[in-house]
Amino acid sequence: MKACLLLVLLLFLAGCATSTREVRRASAATSPVAAAPSHAPIWPANAPSLTAQSAILIDARSGKVLFQKNADARRVPASTQKLLTALLVSRRGNLDTLVTVAPEDTRVEPTRLGLRPGERHARRDLLQSIMVKSSNDACAALARDHSGTEAAFTSQMNRAAWSLGARNSYFANSHGLPASQFSTARDIARIAFLTYRDPTLRHMMQQRTVFFRHNTGQVTRLETTNKLLARSSAYNGMKTGYTHAAGRCLVSSGRFNGREVILVQLGSKTRYIFDDAERLMAWSGRSGSGGGSSSGTF
Numbered sequence: 001m002k003a004c005l006l007l008v009l010l011l012f013l014a015g016c017a018t019s020t021r022e023v024r025r026a027s028a029a030t031s032p033v034a035a036a037p038s039h040a041p042i043w044p045a046n047a048p049s050l051t052a053q054s055a056i057l058i059d060a061r062s063g064k065v066l067f068q069k070n071a072d073a074r075r076v077p078a079s080t081q082k083l084l085t086a087l088l089v090s091r092r093g094n095l096d097t098l099v100t101v102a103p104e105d106t107r108v109e110p111t112r113l114g115l116r117p118g119e120r121h122a123r124r125d126l127l128q129s130i131m132v133k134s135s136n137d138a139c140a141a142l143a144r145d146h147s148g149t150e151a152a153f154t155s156q157m158n159r160a161a162w163s164l165g166a167r168n169s170y171f172a173n174s175h176g177l178p179a180s181q182f183s184t185a186r187d188i189a190r191i192a193f194l195t196y197r198d199p200t201l202r203h204m205m206q207q208r209t210v211f212f213r214h215n216t217g218q219v220t221r222l223e224t225t226n227k228l229l230a231r232s233s234a235y236n237g238m239k240t241g242y243t244h245a246a247g248r249c250l251v252s253s254g255r256f257n258g259r260e261v262i263l264v265q266l267g268s269k270t271r272y273i274f275d276d277a278e279r280l281m282a283w284s285g286r287s288g289s290g291g292g293s294s295s296g297t298f
Contacts, residue, residue: 029078042069048283050276053183053247053267055283060196060253064286070185072168074106077183077265078241078249079134079176083195084157086130087144090200095124099145101137108136112126115141123150124200129212133222134240136175143174150174166190178243185264192238192251192262205237228252229275235281238262248273256285 047067054075057067058288065071082159089095098120106115113135115121123145126138143153150173157171166187172179195201208229228235234254241249247267254261263277 017292027166040228043067045129048276048279050280051212051268051272052276053264055263055280056185056189057261057263057280058189058246059192060193060262063193066261067280068185069233071189072184072186074168074182074184076178076181076243076246077169077176077188078246080188080239080241080249080251081157081171081176081181081183081191081240082130082139082173082174083188083190083251084161084237085139085143085153085174086127086158086201087191087195087198087243088153088156089123089146089196093144095127095200097123099123099141100210101141102144104150105141106137107146108140108175111257112137113212113220114214121215125183128207128210129201129203129222131201131237131239132207132210132224134225136177142215144275154186159192161187161294164190164194176241176243176246178245183266185266188251188264188266189262192253192264195238196253196262202237205292226250226252228254228277231274231278250274250277252277254281259285262283270282 019297044067050069052069054070054073055068056065056071060067079172099122100116101115101119101121103117106112106117111134113129115137123142126142129135129138130142140150143150144162147156154171157174161167161169161171166183169183170181171183172181205226206229208224210222212219212222225240226235227236234256235252236255237253238251248270249268250263250265250273252263261281263281265273267276268276
């Protein structure tokens with residue numbers, strides 16, 4: 001009897017070990033963003049300085065880390081978490097399906113399209129307003145349309161984040177308005193890494209101006225919140241964010257001397273964030289930046 005129990009226990013432990021290895025392999029496969037070879041808060045030493053409390057710069061193709069600053073410190077991500085919301089909506093597909101606006105979708109502040117209960121809009125149009133202008137009411141409408149309720153959608157967000165390796169994050173809403181939620185620069189980079197590969201979202205987030213037509217016939221001009229897009233054609237996305245608790249946040253992408261990069265900045269200031277992004281991303285395209293080879297995966 002004891003021998004049988006011992007055999008069962010050994011088989012159970014072997015199964016646990018196999019499951020753990022499978023989870024690790026799956027995580028690495030879905031989020032190949034390399035970790036820097038240094039555990040120092042800021043790496044490498046020859047990189048330009050920046051104001052953000054947390055930041056990470058990665059190669060958008062390989063996932064190699066080129067720069068990091070407190071990349072694993074938990075911070076409030078503000079609207080940068082809309083990248084995950086947009087990714088879930090885009091992956092669901094059927095973007096020409098109409099969404100009927102509910103009263104609860106309109107009870108958000110401060111950035112809004114001005115949607116009214118009963119209006120019907122294509123998922124595509126609502127999604128575009130999120131990527132260009134960060135419209136919170138459009139975000140709420142798409143989250144409810146996707147999962148039935150905001151709470152159900154955030155559960156989907158957290159499951160998706162876990163599956164792609166962003167395991168130091170917790171999201172409590174779809175839009176990033178103040179709530180008990182957190183992420184890290186590295187986790188937001190993991191999300192951005194996949195968002196960058198979505199052709200629909202790539203097209204939307206590089207637009208400087210779009211027009212949104214309300215059911216009344218009124219047309220609203222939406223101008224991008226990402227000021228980098230006006231500075232140079234080298235920049236091609238991704239998402240801004242701000243709350244009082246989060247400070248200024250920015251996920252930006254671009255191509256410099258043939259290298260495609262993604263930069264995440266959390267907890268910066270208005271007067272510095274775009275200049276810091278411009279300086280650090282330009283540095284990434286110069287020969288020898290990155291401080292050498294990376295090790296492991298995000």
